[in-house]
Amino acid sequence: MQTGLYAFAVAAVFLGAAIYIGVVEHPARLKLSARAMVREWAVSDHRGTMLLTALSLTSAVLAFVQYRISGDVRWIMGGLAILTSWPYEYYVLVPLSIWLCAIPPEKGSAPARKLMGHWGLLEWGYALIGLAACATFAWALEQLP
DSSP: OHHHHHHHHHHHHHHHHHHHIIIIIHHHHHTSOHHHHHHHHHHHHHHHHHHHHHHHHHHHHHHHHHHHHHOOHHHHHHHHHHHTHHHHIIIIIHHHHHHHHHSOTTSOHHHHHHHHHHHHHHHHHHHHHHHHHHHHHHHHHHTOO
């Protein structure tokens, strides 16, 4: 049971980090000038991606270990749910990130602000992924002996 509880806790940290990005960090970034906004986003996005990737991998590994211990397939479901953050990043957020990095600094701020607004909405997908994983883990934890 301890391993499953740890998988749930790490998934909850993932969810908390995703919510923090959407509620605190991204709105603050949008208050900056276009050049400063994109510059800050580039550094922050790389670090945030590394953090969320490490959390999702840790949670999934712990869930898979708990599956080996208990044989309950819900741990596999939760582990796979949290790992969907990887293809989500690659297929949804990376193309938008490439466009953001391609905007020349001398270009007006309107394209950068528009793309950054879209990026902020898409970033909430991480929160949904974390919520799905947490709900699945809570379901498995609730029925443990």
